[in-house]
Amino acid sequence: MKVAVFVTCLNDTMFPGTGTAVVRLLHRLGVDVEFPTGQTCCGQMHVNTGYVAEAVPIVRTFVDAFAGYDAVVAPSGSCVASVRHQHQLVARRSGDTRLAREVATLSPRVYELSEFLVDVLGVVDVGAYFPHRVTLHPTCHSRRLLGVGDRPEQLLRAVRGLTLVDLPEAEECCGFGGTFALKNPDVSVAMGSDKARHVRETGAEVLVAGDNSCLMHIGGLLTRERAGIRAMHLAEVLASTEPGA
Amino acid sequence: MSPATFLGMPPFPVAAREALANSQQRGNLRNATHTIRAKRAGVVGEVDDWEQLRRAGAAIKDDVLGNLDGYLEQLDASLTLAGATVHWARDAGEANRIVIDIARRHHVDEVVKVKSMVTGEIELNAALEAAGISAWETDLAELIVQLGDDLPSHILVPAIHRNRSEVREIFLREMGKVGKPADADLTDDPADLAGAARRHLREKFLRAKVAVSGANFAVADTGTLVVVESEGNGRMCLTLPEVLVSIVGIEKIVPTWTDLEVFLQLLPRSSTGERMNPYTSTWTGVTPGDGPQEVHVVLLDNGRTSVLADEVGRQALRCIRCSACLNVCPVYERTGGRAYGSVYPGPIGAILTPMLRGIGTDEATDSLPYASSLCGACFEACPVLIDIPEVLVHLREKVVDAHRSRMPGTVAMAMTGASWLLTNARRLAALQTVAGVSGRVLGRGGRIGRMPAPLNRWTDARDAPAPPRESFRGWWARTDGGRGDRRAGHDGREER
Numbered sequence: 001m002k003v004a005v006f007v008t009c010l011n012d013t014m015f016p017g018t019g020t021a022v023v024r025l026l027h028r029l030g031v032d033v034e035f036p037t038g039q040t041c042c043g044q045m046h047v048n049t050g051y052v053a054e055a056v057p058i059v060r061t062f063v064d065a066f067a068g069y070d071a072v073v074a075p076s077g078s079c080v081a082s083v084r085h086q087h088q089l090v091a092r093r094s095g096d097t098r099l100a101r102e103v104a105t106l107s108p109r110v111y112e113l114s115e116f117l118v119d120v121l122g123v124v125d126v127g128a129y130f131p132h133r134v135t136l137h138p139t140c141h142s143r144r145l146l147g148v149g150d151r152p153e154q155l156l157r158a159v160r161g162l163t164l165v166d167l168p169e170a171e172e173c174c175g176f177g178g179t180f181a182l183k184n185p186d187v188s189v190a191m192g193s194d195k196a197r198h199v200r201e202t203g204a205e206v207l208v209a210g211d212n213s214c215l216m217h218i219g220g221l222l223t224r225e226r227a228g229i230r231a232m233h234l235a236e237v238l239a240s241t242e243p244g245a
Numbered sequence: 246m247s248p249a250t251f252l253g254m255p256p257f258p259v260a261a262r263e264a265l266a267n268s269q270q271r272g273n274l275r276n277a278t279h280t281i282r283a284k285r286a287g288v289v290g291e292v293d294d295w296e297q298l299r300r301a302g303a304a305i306k307d308d309v310l311g312n313l314d315g316y317l318e319q320l321d322a323s324l325t326l327a328g329a330t331v332h333w334a335r336d337a338g339e340a341n342r343i344v345i346d347i348a349r350r351h352h353v354d355e356v357v358k359v360k361s362m363v364t365g366e367i368e369l370n371a372a373l374e375a376a377g378i379s380a381w382e383t384d385l386a387e388l389i390v391q392l393g394d395d396l397p398s399h400i401l402v403p404a405i406h407r408n409r410s411e412v413r414e415i416f417l418r419e420m421g422k423v424g425k426p427a428d429a430d431l432t433d434d435p436a437d438l439a440g441a442a443r444r445h446l447r448e449k450f451l452r453a454k455v456a457v458s459g460a461n462f463a464v465a466d467t468g469t470l471v472v473v474e475s476e477g478n479g480r481m482c483l484t485l486p487e488v489l490v491s492i493v494g495i496e497k498i499v500p501t502w503t504d505l506e507v508f509l510q511l512l513p514r515s516s517t518g519e520r521m522n523p524y525t526s527t528w529t530g531v532t533p534g535d536g537p538q539e540v541h542v543v544l545l546d547n548g549r550t551s552v553l554a555d556e557v558g559r560q561a562l563r564c565i566r567c568s569a570c571l572n573v574c575p576v577y578e579r580t581g582g583r584a585y586g587s588v589y590p591g592p593i594g595a596i597l598t599p600m601l602r603g604i605g606t607d608e609a610t611d612s613l614p615y616a617s618s619l620c621g622a623c624f625e626a627c628p629v630l631i632d633i634p635e636v637l638v639h640l641r642e643k644v645v646d647a648h649r650s651r652m653p654g655t656v657a658m659a660m661t662g663a664s665w666l667l668t669n670a671r672r673l674a675a676l677q678t679v680a681g682v683s684g685r686v687l688g689r690g691g692r693i694g695r696m697p698a699p700l701n702r703w704t705d706a707r708d709a710p711a712p713p714r715e716s717f718r719g720w721w722a723r724t725d726g727g728r729g730d731r732r733a734g735h736d737g738r739e740e741r
Binding site for chain 2: 011013019034049052055058060173175178180181184186187188190191192193
């Protein structure tokens with residue numbers, strides 16, 4: 001199986017540690033993952049802000065980068081949801097039938113990290129060690145658009161040393177919402193503050209999620225108030241091992 | 246005093262900022278939405294075939310919308326056969342004139358009203374007022390809004406932003422000005438408040454010659470109209486006056502009486518969180534010697550046919566006004582309904598209002614499709630499967646396209662620039678190199694604090710991550726995908 005990592009533009013540029021964690025984790029599980037260097041972005045920001053025409057060349061770049069792979073794995077529920085639910089729309093809008101055909105065959109082979117681990121590789125215990133008190137924000141797009149269900153929880157529960165504590169009102173949106181965070185900053189922050197308060201209520205040291213976009217928002221609020229809680233991508237927790245292991 | 250109006254409201258982000266600062270309203274809304282949310286979840290959870298019911302509801306409405314011309318003619322014929330007079334109104338102005346003419350023909354200077362969204366949409370009360378006719382709201386919450394010279398903020402509970410002590414003050418201050426006053430020793434006990442409203446309204450029910458209603462459903466093959474309510478005030482209006490005028494949006498049709506079986510299960514459970522609503526009134530034209538002897542039905546378009554012409558947006562016409570989407574919406578919960586500048590607030594309002602009014606008409610309307618984080622909670626709750634996030638994104642595209650001929654603004658230029666960067670990996674890599682340098686300048690401990698406009702939209706309340714020294718693709722190239730790193734004893738770990 002030829003596997004590629006779609007690291008996403010946000011992780012590539014701002015959170016490379018998440019990308020390297022995916023690579024380490026997959027290597028440990030025996031997957032020889034490749035990074036097609038032509039990749040850039042899923043185009044979601046453009047589609048969700050109303051710039052569908054501007055998303056067309058981005059989707060074309062995505063298809064060109066990943067068409068040759070059996071499976072594509074990405075550490076982002078939101079970007080994978082965009083690939084699965086929006087690329088078809090963008091391709092249709094472009095009027096390019098070849099692009100539409102390529103999107104239709106590629107999109108189902110693109111997996112969010114927890115889906116890839118649990119469904120494709122069939123592993124729940126990835127051999128990780130992370131001796132910390134952790135709470136999970138499930139993220140709206142992972143839960144509602146992809147239906148990842150409790151896969152992230154299953155993976156976290158199998159991590160040695162890790163204590164998983166329930167997040168109150170976990171299913172509520174954190175208020176990031178892409179350009180929503182800039183177009184409606186007041187509402188976005190009001191939502192995020194409630195989320196951050198719930199995170200603090202858990203007494204966790206680490207807030208984990210499958211999307212760095214949500215974490216950038218909640219984590220930015222937490223560090224601003226010096227809450228002493230780290231935001232960390234699921235991939236980085238799963239890649240952690242005992243020193244010397 | 247003319248009734249309050251949504252006309253000239255500011256764009257959503259501005260109205261929202263003001264609403265967020267209203268601590269009383271924030272508390273009232275949080276309590277109310279969380280209570281209804283829990284009740285709804287309970288009664289929906291106990292129905293085994295809920296998903297089938299949702300699909301059935303959507304399918305029935307899609308059939309109606311796909312064959313609306315035929316069903317409308319059928320409804321017209323059934324209503325006429327049952328003794329009702331059918332009127333057709335293209336827009337708000339035509340509908341309001343029809344109601345005014347009927348009231349004038351009967352020489353009345355007042356009408357009683359059943360709670361209705363559509364009369365709010367066409368601002369009937371203001372039109373009647375201008376014609377010298379008083380419109381008395383008889384639904385408890387609508388009465389509170391009307392007496393307080395306020396605007397509704399919820400579809401089902403228009404006074405959701407008020408708590409009982411505010412209601413008591415409004416009743417004490419206002420009831421006497423327009424009818425029977427509240428007793429001076431009125432308390433804020435809900436039963437006491439309801440008693441004051443009952444005494445105030447009874448006088449109006451018994452006096453009024455003309456009533457105005459909307460309808461939850463219009464059955465095409467029998468000509469039956471249906472009103473679903475909780476208080477019984479609707480039934481008073483529908484049975485006591487001599488003349489009844491019902492304004493019905495053309496999308497309210499269901500083909501047959503049996504189709505009601507689906508909707509009378511979906512609606513109460515989704516809206517009030519009840520298994521069944523307390524009052525369901527149905528009437529079919531005129532029944533000699535029983536109830537109103539003159540029955541009018543105004544079939545209203547007011548933008549609905551243009552919504553129907555939108556292939557993605559037309560699903561919004563399935564809406565049965567249950568307000569489940571409002572109650573689960575994290576944005577609505579914090580801003581309340583009035584920030585949406587329309588009688589239709591919340592997620593459904595954010596798609597319905599721009600489509601009814603037309604995209605590109607004003608800034609406030611164009612801001613509505615952006616009043617959502619696209620979290621999807623509304624779609625999950627909708628009893629007729631309206632994919633609200635899909636329609637929101639679709640309308641955002643229309644907003645952008647409507648402005649393409651004008652000078653591009655900051656967002657448009659940023660989006661064009663970002664598209665150019667993100668279409669080519671080499672350009673993205675060049676950006677990352679620049680970002681890495683800026684991160685070293687701006688970041689402290691990996692974080693960036695306060696930044697000037699427009700970046701302050703992020704950094705006013707949140708830290709921003711500083712761009713790292715090396716991008717992921719930089720690491721991959723330098724270490725041959727981590728193979729080099731492992732040989733060198735590094736594992737690519739990076740502190741956030």
